Amino acid sequence: MNKLKYCLMAATLLVATSIGFTSCSDDDDPESTMNPAEAEVKANKKHDTAILLCSFGSTYNEATPIYDQIVSEFKAEFGNQADVYLSFSSNTCIGRLEAIRNEAYYHIDDWxxxxAEAGxxxxxxxSLHVIPGEEYLSVMNTTVKKNFMIRDYPHVNVLKSANLLDSDEDTEDVATALYNHYKSDLADKKHILLLMGHGNPNDSYNANQKYADIEVAMQAKTGGINNVFVGTVDxxxxxxxxxxxxxxxxxxxxxxxCIYSKLTKYCADNNLQPEEVTVYLAPFMSIAGDHAHNDLWGLGDDDTEIELATPQSDYSWRMKLQHMGFKIDNTETHPADKADADHGIESGCKIKALGDFPEIRKIWLNHLKENWNDSDAWENGEDYQPEA
Incomplete structure (x- = not known):
């Protein structure tokens, strides 16, 4: 039910943003066609190497401190040899954050x-993506390789660094960080951790297997209780x-x-009724944005409609779980008194996404470090140019 409301909100925001951009343009002004990122890059260029952190982005205030922390950590590690920038692939997210933070955000290809123009x-x-899915591959294969390296700037050397769950070791490290955080809450069969990943709607992408791998890795740490489950929203x-x-x-x-089958089987196998089980909810996503607030926690849902939130309905996971009879732990959620805040709040939200864990953020950092000094890892588009 709530998705219609958020679709309408998104459509309104997009129209408003489009109108705003149109009203500011001037066909007679040559500067109106300039790349908006060029001035900032030229003003801040200190080295001959740039690091571009790439994410889909978010329209939620809660996401910005995580992005700020990631940028800060990359600057601490590489700041003496490279300039660090943050980019988003979603124009809607760019427009929204510019409006609420009064700061400039740019698209990946603009950066x-x-x-290249700055020298x-x-x-x-x-990549700040979690899995090697459609979004990640579009950035790396199309935006970076096809468009930037081959078509436009073949002389620039580029290092493409991996997403979070690039290897089995990454999966184990993420599973360890998450399990250690929830370990005390998962000591008995009457407590379950339920993680929501994004997922790829296209089954041809093997990336969805990463969610199953995380579930297996975390189940292995439960001492046979097997009370951790991973699902997706897409x-x-x-x-x-x-x-x-x-x-x-x-x-x-x-x-x-599917989550419904996993939970009902778990209860049956352990001779439990849903009313006896407490569920901890967390997004298996880099930041706590729209999916975490609405599809997982249902902050826009009307709790008086729990009887309508059947497992097949369009309500949030929280509402569906409550409809089934499960108890929900509210330790890590959005403050109830601020549930109506427009696109979240800057502080006070306790929903923990992957980017909230220092151990997990370090995995992205290490992906870049491990190839930074490997000359074979850097490539350019000159080898792809047709012979004269």
Whole structure:
């Protein structure tokens, strides 16, 4: 139910943003067609190497401190040899954060083009994505390689650095960080940790397997209780209740990979009723944004409608769980008295995303460090140019 409201809000924001950009343009002003990132890059260039941190972005205030922390940590590690910048691939997120923070944010390709024009000879592109999915591959293969390296600036040397869950070791490190945080809450069978990942709607991407791998790695740490489950908000088989990708309607029968099936099987295997089980909810995403607030916690849902929040409905996971009878732990959520805040609050929200964990942020940092001095890891587009 609440998704219609948020779609309308997003559409209104997009129209308003478009109108704002149109009203500020001037066809007779040559500066109106300039790359908006160029002036900032030229003013702040101190080295010959740039590091570009790439994320989809978020319209939520709670996300900005995490991004600020990540930028700060990369500057602390590489600041004496490279200039560090943050980029988003979502224009909606860029427009929203510019409005609420009164700061300039730019698209990935705007930053890249500005780097080349400012004379950077080397550019390291560090993904802040969680899985090697459609968004990650679009950035690395199309925006960075095809457009920037091959088509536009083949002379610039580029290092493309991996997403969070690039290797089995990464999976184990993330699972360890998360389990250690929730360990005391998962000591008995009457407590469950439920993680919501984003997921790829396209099943042809092997990236969705990363969620299953995390679940296996965390289950292995529970001493046989196996009370950690991972689902997604955008991948049909791993939704709360499976959907038919063609009809966009709930399937008649739930599959074993969906959250509903996992929870009901867990209760049956342990001779428990949902009313006896407390569930901890957390986003398996880099930041606590729209999905964490609305699809997971349902801060915009009307709690008087819990009886309508069936497992097949469009309500949040929290509401569906309560409909099924589960108890929800509210230790790590948005303050109840600020649930109506427009796109979150800058402080006070206790929802913990992956970027909140220093151990997990360090994985992104280490991905760049491990290839920084490897000359073979840096490449340019000259080898892809047609012969004269």
């Amino acid at each position: 890249l083009n500005a780097f 950077y000879s080397k550019v390291a592109v560090q 991948y049909g088989k791993m939704l709360f209740w499976p959907w038919d990708e063609k009809t966009k309607k709930p399937l008649a029968t739930p599959n074993p990979e």
